[in-house]
């Protein structure tokens with residue numbers, strides 16, 4: 133779809149959940165950074181799968197199993213091309229971003245990180261890109277180091293060279309922050325990490341939603357993302373990894389599907405990606421995520437991100453007019469994606485969210501799984517509005533109107 | 544779901560306690576302290592009590608969070624000061640009843656300012672906020688009872 137043809141009003145019709153009232157008001161769904169709504173195209177594929185093709189994959193000779201396997205593997209091809217992976221074999225199905233990061237921290241980490249080694253992450257990471265590394269550090273005796281953030285919520289990269297040493301084994305960083313919306317210069321971090329021989333993992337939970345991701349261009353070693361923030365079902369995600377790394381890695385979990393031959397004492401592993409897919413996978417979820425990729429591809433990432441940027445610019449402008457409202461994250465629009473974290477006077481974000489909810493406006497309030505970010509800014513929580521392809525100026529106006537109510541009660 | 548009225552939630556008395564919390568600060572000579580957090584939203588409090596014999600001689604709290612959690616703790620401390628353990632127990636019970644929709648609790652004088660929080664019961668996702676302080680209180684009483692028992696043997 134060309135950018136001129138992009139029409140959010142028409143797109144909204146594809147999303148059944150958007151067409152409802154909440155507390156008597158039409159829903160303005162602005163919690164997309166937590167999870168997106170699902171288009172009819174994805175919902176149909178899910179029920180069609182269960183109604184017609186439901187069978188276990190890679191395990192049967194019968195027709196239904198064949199169909200399920202074909203659809204499951206076709207979905208893998210789709211997600212591979214979505215991030216421009218060199219081959220679908222490099223895309224491992226996981227439960228989501230969290231499991232993908234845990235997979236690397238465990239299966240790669242335990243074999244390659246030892247006492248005195250270093251792991252580098254940043255203060256702006258989601259808890260799912262912090263805690264797995266803390267666990268790894270505790271198990272191995274490695275040290276966890278942090279890239280700091282500045283007062284606009286950008287990574288402080290000035291001293292990056294001194295944070296990276298020959299002991300740095302892995303660097304794990306998000307391409308887009310879920311709490312601040314900051315777009316990080318991943319390529320720069322990859323280059324600097326390469327210079328000391330460190331592996332680079334990217335937490336792409338948000339990046340894959342708002343930008344066109346090309347893992348080959350990024351130059352990273354691992355890229356993790358989930359389906360549910362990009363129109364896909366919950367419970368399915370992808371770990372992309374360089375083939376030679378995946379092949380050299382130990383398995384993550386043991387079970388069916390991931391083996392070649394099982395003996396009494398030892399077993400041998402299936403080829404990648406199946407080596408990392410123990411047990412019956414989320415078959416419907418994977419097929420649903422494939423359908424989400426089809427849906428988004430038809431509309432076009434470029435058109436979507438242009439639309440999101442326009443809505444965000446409008447929201448930034450409108451919100452900055454509200455007395456007492458403080459916006460976190462980069463002030464320049466080029467450096468932020470469609471997420472706006474804010475506080476308002478002494479109204480706690482929780483109270484803001486309750487008041488907006490009665491107006492039918494859904495936002496997130498809390499620490500956004502980024503307690504280190506909250507600590508950096510000295511706030512216990514923020515309110516967060518996040519936009520997607522179906523967001524409209526009207527949604528923003530409704531948000532602003534709701535915030536008038538907050539001012540009326542707390543002002 | 545029927546739309547609950549915001550005005551029943553954000554009563555002036557609640558906002559007043561939120562802005563001017565009573566008994567906030569560090570308690571010297573506390574006998575028990577409980578740290579309680581709600582991981583969903585990050586609300587947290589540290590409730591400190593000085594219990595002598597069967598009486599709560601003094602109480603203070605530290606913490607941060609939404610208007611509901613902070614007002615609720617503030618109001619609670621007023622009722623606790625000088626009350627017996629049994630009365631504190633009963634207060635927690637009656638307040639919890641009120642949060643779960645028991646209308647008769649509202650008429651109870653013993654709840655004091657806490658009655659202003661009745662509207663919270665209409666906002667299911669906020670009930671946890673209102674109960675944060677009482678959860679800490681119940682933990683504290685349990686801990687204190689444990690200490691007494693241990694001491695007795």
Ligand SMILES: Cc1ncc(COP(=O)(O)O)c(C=O)c1O
Nearest residue numbers: 228229230258260310337338358
């Ligand atoms: C930046 C970032 N990383 C990781 C995650 C974790 O994703 P999930 O909970 O879907 O595994 C999220 C989403 O909540 C996120 O925004």
